[in-house]
Amino acid sequence: xxxxxxLHTLDYSIKYGVKCFELVAEPVKQEILPGVFxxxxxxxxSTPGPTIIVNSGDNVKIRVYNKLPQPTSIHWHGLNIPxxxxxxxxxxPSPRIDPGSFFDYEFLIxxxxxxxxxxxxxxxxxxxxxxxxxAFIIKNNTTENIQKDYFIMLDEVxxxxxxxxxxxxxxxxxxxFTMNSNFFFMNGRCFPYTSPLLVKKGDNCRxxxxxxxxxxxxxxxxxxxxxxxxxxxxxxxxxxxxxKNTILVASGETWDIEFNCNNPGLWPLHCHLTQHVxxxxxxxxxxxxxxxxxxxxxxxxxxxxxxxxVK
Amino acid sequence: xxxxxxLHTLDYSIKYGVKCFELVAEPVKQEILPGVFxxxxxxxxSTPGPTIIVNSGDNVKIRVYNKLPQPTSIHWHGLNIPxxxxxxxxxxPSPRIDPGSFFDYEFLIxxxxxxxxxxxxxxxxxxxxxxxxxAFIIKNNTTENIQKDYFIMLDEVxxxxxxxxxxxxxxxxxxxFTMNSNFFFMNGRCFPYTSPLLVKKGDNCRxxxxxxxxxxxxxxxxxxxxxxxxxxxxxxxxxxxxxKNTILVASGETWDIEFNCNNPGLWPLHCHLTQHVxxxxxxxxxxxxxxxxxxxxxxxxxxxxxxxxVK
Amino acid sequence: xxxxxxLHTLDYSIKYGVKCFELVAEPVKQEILPGVFxxxxxxxxSTPGPTIIVNSGDNVKIRVYNKLPQPTSIHWHGLNIPxxxxxxxxxxPSPRIDPGSFFDYEFLIxxxxxxxxxxxxxxxxxxxxxxxxxAFIIKNNTTENIQKDYFIMLDEVxxxxxxxxxxxxxxxxxxxFTMNSNFFFMNGRCFPYTSPLLVKKGDNCRxxxxxxxxxxxxxxxxxxxxxxxxxxxxxxxxxxxxxKNTILVASGETWDIEFNCNNPGLWPLHCHLTQHVxxxxxxxxxxxxxxxxxxxxxxxxxxxxxxxxVK
Numbered sequence: 026x027x028x029x030x031x032l033h034t035l036d037y038s039i040k041y042g043v044k045c046f047e048l049v050a051e052p053v054k055q056e057i058l059p060g061v062f063x064x065x066x067x068x069x070x071s072t073p074g075p076t077i078i079v080n081s082g083d084n085v086k087i088r089v090y091n092k093l094p095q096p097t098s099i100h101w102h103g104l105n106i107p108x109x110x111x112x113x114x115x116x117x118p119s120p121r122i123d124p125g126s127f128f129d130y131e132f133l134i135x136x137x138x139x140x141x142x143x144x145x146x147x148x149x150x151x152x153x154x155x156x157x158x159x160a161f162i163i164k165n166n167t168t169e170n171i172q173k174d175y176f177i178m179l180d181e182v183x184x185x186x187x188x189x190x191x192x193x194x195x196x197x198x199x200x201x202f203t204m205n206s207n208f209f210f211m212n213g214r215c216f217p218y219t220s221p222l223l224v225k226k227g228d229n230c231r232x233x234x235x236x237x238x239x240x241x242x243x244x245x246x247x248x249x250x251x252x253x254x255x256x257x258x259x260x261x262x263x264x265x266x267x268x269k270n271t272i273l274v275a276s277g278e279t280w281d282i283e284f285n286c287n288n289p290g291l292w293p294l295h296c297h298l299t300q301h302v303x304x305x306x307x308x309x310x311x312x313x314x315x316x317x318x319x320x321x322x323x324x325x326x327x328x329x330x331x332x333x334x335v336k
Numbered sequence: 337x338x339x340x341x342x343l344h345t346l347d348y349s350i351k352y353g354v355k356c357f358e359l360v361a362e363p364v365k366q367e368i369l370p371g372v373f374x375x376x377x378x379x380x381x382s383t384p385g386p387t388i389i390v391n392s393g394d395n396v397k398i399r400v401y402n403k404l405p406q407p408t409s410i411h412w413h414g415l416n417i418p419x420x421x422x423x424x425x426x427x428x429p430s431p432r433i434d435p436g437s438f439f440d441y442e443f444l445i446x447x448x449x450x451x452x453x454x455x456x457x458x459x460x461x462x463x464x465x466x467x468x469x470x471a472f473i474i475k476n477n478t479t480e481n482i483q484k485d486y487f488i489m490l491d492e493v494x495x496x497x498x499x500x501x502x503x504x505x506x507x508x509x510x511x512x513f514t515m516n517s518n519f520f521f522m523n524g525r526c527f528p529y530t531s532p533l534l535v536k537k538g539d540n541c542r543x544x545x546x547x548x549x550x551x552x553x554x555x556x557x558x559x560x561x562x563x564x565x566x567x568x569x570x571x572x573x574x575x576x577x578x579x580k581n582t583i584l585v586a587s588g589e590t591w592d593i594e595f596n597c598n599n600p601g602l603w604p605l606h607c608h609l610t611q612h613v614x615x616x617x618x619x620x621x622x623x624x625x626x627x628x629x630x631x632x633x634x635x636x637x638x639x640x641x642x643x644x645x646v647k
Numbered sequence: 648x649x650x651x652x653x654l655h656t657l658d659y660s661i662k663y664g665v666k667c668f669e670l671v672a673e674p675v676k677q678e679i680l681p682g683v684f685x686x687x688x689x690x691x692x693s694t695p696g697p698t699i700i701v702n703s704g705d706n707v708k709i710r711v712y713n714k715l716p717q718p719t720s721i722h723w724h725g726l727n728i729p730x731x732x733x734x735x736x737x738x739x740p741s742p743r744i745d746p747g748s749f750f751d752y753e754f755l756i757x758x759x760x761x762x763x764x765x766x767x768x769x770x771x772x773x774x775x776x777x778x779x780x781x782a783f784i785i786k787n788n789t790t791e792n793i794q795k796d797y798f799i800m801l802d803e804v805x806x807x808x809x810x811x812x813x814x815x816x817x818x819x820x821x822x823x824f825t826m827n828s829n830f831f832f833m834n835g836r837c838f839p840y841t842s843p844l845l846v847k848k849g850d851n852c853r854x855x856x857x858x859x860x861x862x863x864x865x866x867x868x869x870x871x872x873x874x875x876x877x878x879x880x881x882x883x884x885x886x887x888x889x890x891k892n893t894i895l896v897a898s899g900e901t902w903d904i905e906f907n908c909n910n911p912g913l914w915p916l917h918c919h920l921t922q923h924v925x926x927x928x929x930x931x932x933x934x935x936x937x938x939x940x941x942x943x944x945x946x947x948x949x950x951x952x953x954x955x956x957v958k
Contacts (some may be wrong), residue, residue: 046499060594083678085759100360100558102556102581103559103581105559105560105599106559107599107601108559108599108600108602108603108633108635109599109601109635111558111559111601111603113558113604113621114620115528115604115605116602116604116621116622117558117601117602117603117604117619117635118601118602118635136561146604146621147620147621148619148620148621149613149620149621150610150611150613150614150617151619152620153610154481154610154611158364171934189824196892202500202501202611202617204611212782216606217737235387237608237610239609239610239611239865240608240609241387241552241554241584241609241897243863243897243898243899243900244899245724245899247733247739248727248728248730248733248737249727250727250758250879256579256580256583257561257580257582258579258581258754259561259579259580259581261578265575265887266574267878267881267883267887267922268878268879268881269878269879269881269900270724270725270879270880270881271865271879271897271899271900273584273834273895273897273900274610275552275554275582275584275608276610277554277556277582277608278580278582278584278608279553286729288729288730289730289738290729290731290733290739291730291739291740292733292738292739292740293735293737293738293739293768297859297897297898297899297900298861298862298863298898299771299772299775299776299860299861299898300772300776300826300861301755302772303399303771304770306772306824307952308656308770308773309736309769309770309771310735310737310738310768310769310770310771316738320827322728322730324731324740411869413673413867414892414911416871416872418872418910418912419870419910419911419912419914419944419946420912420946421912422869422870422914423830424869424915425931426839426931426932427913427914427915427932427938428869428912428913428914428915428946429912429946434705436693457915458931458932459930459931459932460921460925460931460932461921461922461924461925461928461930462930463920464921465921469801501928513811513922515922526817536930548919548921549802549921550920550921550922551920552865552920567889567890567891568890568891568892569870569892570889570890570891570892570894572889575887576886576887581785585891585923586863586865586895586897587865587918587919588865588866588867588893588919589865589891589893589895589922594656606859621756639856645703
C-alpha cells in the first residue's frame, strides 16, 4: 500500500469503467507546525492535495472545480496524455478553468507504473508557490518484494510578517513572489510535526520523492544506503541502479529509492541544504525533515531537545 | 542539421585545410521580448553568440576580436585541447586579449561528436553573466536516426530599474553582480518570444541543452518521456541511458536528450524552478520556456491568454 | 596516498585493536586568503577539520571534545553505524555533547571503501554553516591503478562587514543565518590561495568531492574528461560509469571522479556557478577554484594577472 504521510489518498468512484476523481482547487489553512497555520492554496483542504493512485491501463476522469479567486488549470506532470488534457492554457489547446467553473480531465493511463505529480500550470509562479500540487502514482500490480511504500512531496514558502528566528502560533500569509523561503516542508509539514515513516526490521522500503518548488533539494538518509530505482516515473533497470545515501530531487523530478531495513533505530531523512532544516532559522532542527522509525525500537533520544519553538 | 532556434550558426572559411571562424566579443543589444532590449555582451551581435559546428578531426582556427571595454578570453568548455589554447589567463599560459586586439585560438578537434560550449573565462563573474557564451558542437557524421536536432542555451540575468511585475518596452542594463535574476532565457529570449521547436509526427528529435549561468536548471518536457543520451558531450551507451521527463542541467553541464515524436500537440519545454517561468514575476507564464510544436497539428490554445505583458 | 590539499590527515593511536582518533570542536581562525581570516568553527584548528582515513573492518573510537560555546554532536555522514552513534540528538538516542564535555563515538566500519564526511548535527543551520565538517574516507587496500588521490570539500559563507568588491586583510565574522554567501572555498581556502593538485603525465588521478554547504555545486574540469566512479561512497560498476567534465555535487553528496593525466598543463578545476568563482565579487577570478598542475610543465601564464586583490 502506498502511503503519503500526513495526507490523504483520493477516493474515486467507478462509472462505466472509468475511475472518477474530484479535486477542488481552493484556499486552504494548512497547519505546518502545531498551532502555526498558513493561508495557502491547495486541493480538497490540504497542500499538497490528496495523492491520486491509479493503475496502468485505467481510464480516468478527474473533475476539477475552481474555488480560487482566479482561473486555474492542472498539469498531469509526467503522464503521456493528449495535448488538450495536459493543462497548460498558455501553450496548449487545454482549457483555463475560471473561478466557479469545473473541467473534466479525461485520459487513459499509458505510462508504466511509477511516480508522477499534478500541479497548477496557470499563473504558475504564483499558484505553484501557493501550494497547488500533489502526487499522482501509477501502482505496480505485479508482485513486488516491497513491504513499505511512501510518498513525500518537498516544498517551501516564504511566510510574511515573521521576523527571523521567530515561530509563534498564528495564521500567516505566503509571499509567492520571492525566493527567500523561511519554511520548508515534507508533505506540507515542518519537522518535528512531520509524521515518521514506520518500518519493521527486514522490510524492503520504497520512498518516492516529488518536488514542485523553488529549489532542487538533496535528500539525505541516515544509517542506510539505498538503490535509486526510478527516475520521473520510469523504472531504472536493476543493473543500472546506483547506490547512494543522498538523492538530489530537482524541481519537476520524481525519484524512487529502495532500501532494506537492516539497521534498527530512529533515522533522519532530510534535505541537506543547510538552511532547509530549520523553521525560520530557529535552532536546533526543523524544516524539510522527517524520520524513518523502526517499530518496536527501544532507544529514545538521550537528550530530549526542548522543542520550545512555538511560543 | 543542428538548429539553434533564434540564433545563427557561425560561417567559416577553409584555408590550407583549416576551418577558420571569427568571433567578435562586443556589446550587443539583445531583444528578449518584443520591444524589450537588454544591453548585454555577446559575440557577433547576439547573446548567446552564434553556434559553432565542427567535425571530429577538424583543424580549427577561431580568431577572437575584442571590442569590449576590458580584456577578455574564450574557454572552449569541454574540449580536450592544449593548455595554451584553453582560455584561462588567470591559471594557464593562455593569453588575455586586450581591447582592440585579437587572438587566434588554434586546435585539433580530438573529442568524439557531442555538445560543448564556449564562454569568456576572464573577469568571469562579470563577463559570463553579461552574456559571453555560445554553443560548440561536434557533429556526428555517421548515419543517425535523428530527424530533428536542436540546441538550447539556458541563461538568466537581473535587469536593473524594472520594478517587480513590470515589463515594458525599453532598453535595460544588466546588473552582473547579483544572483537575483528577474529574466530567464532560452537562446537569449523569454517565452513567449522563444521560437518553438518544430517537429513532425514520427521524428526522432534530439535536444541539446547547455548552461553557463547562475543556477542549475531542471528542464521539464510535457507529453513525452525522453532518453538521456549524452553527458557533457560524451555519449552514454544505449544500455546505460535512463528515461526521464525532466533533466537537471547544472551550470557548466551539457545534456543531450532524445525522444520519439509520437504524441501530436504543442508541448511546453521549460525550467521547472517555479520562479524561472515568468518575466519579472509577471503572470501567467514566461521566462525560460519554449514549446515543441508538431507541424500541422490542428489544435490551438482554447483560451488565448492575453499576452499584454508589454505595455 | 589520499591527500587533502591545505588540510591535515588526522593521526590515530591503536589501543586494544581499536583505532582511536580525537577531534576538538572549537572556534578556529581560518586563513582563506593571505592575511584574510574568518572566525569560524572547526575541528583541531581548521575548517574543514582534518581528514579521517580508515579501513573497512576497522573498529574506531573517535573522542569528540566540545570547546564551543554551545552543545554539539557529530554525524558520520554516509556510514552504516548504530543509531546511538549517528550523532543526531534531535531524533536519535545519540547524545548531545555539552560545552566542556566529550563523547566517544565507537563503531565498526562496515561500509565498503569510499568517500564519506562528518559534520555537526546539532543546531545544524548554524553549526554546519560556521564550518563544523570534514572528510571521512574508507581506504581501498586492494591494488588500484591510481597514482594520485585527492579530497576536496566545497563550502561557502557570508562574511560580515565587507562591502561588495572589497577584500582586505583582517579578521571577519560569519553570518550563518543568510544564504547570501560572498566567499566560496575548496578545503577552506579561496582561489588563488588554494594549493594546486599536483600530477605527473601518465598518472591516473582520483578526486573525491564532498559538500556540506548551502548550495549544490557543479565542478568543472578543464582539458580532460573524467569517469564518475563512486556516488556517496558507493562504487559505480565500470560498465555503468559515465564520462563527463562537470560533476554536480549536491549538499550531502560525495562523488569520486577519475581521469588519466594525458594533457600536460595547468588546468582549472572549479565551481561553474558564475558567482562562485570570485572573492566577494572581485575580478578577475577567485572563490571555489583550484588547478591540477602537471609537475614539470614548462608553460606559464602569458599575461600574469595582477593579483592585487588584497589591499
